[in-house]
Amino acid sequence: MNFHEINVYNKPILYIGAILGFTGIYLDNTKKADNLYIYALLLSGLILMLLSFKKTKESKSDKV
16 A cells, blocks of 8 residues: 555545635634534535545446
8 A cells, every 4th residue: 555646536526625624614713603514514525535536447448
């Protein structure tokens, strides 16, 4: 298992997840939202960022 070979396969999802995470952190620091909304933003941002690293499976037609 090599950790130095981490590649992002879906950059828009990574950026959207980062924006959701930063929004959740901002709302938490300024106390402008309820904790439920903050946790939802942080969790969805983290999930999107993790999904951006997943490599999609190649179908047989892509190998041509």
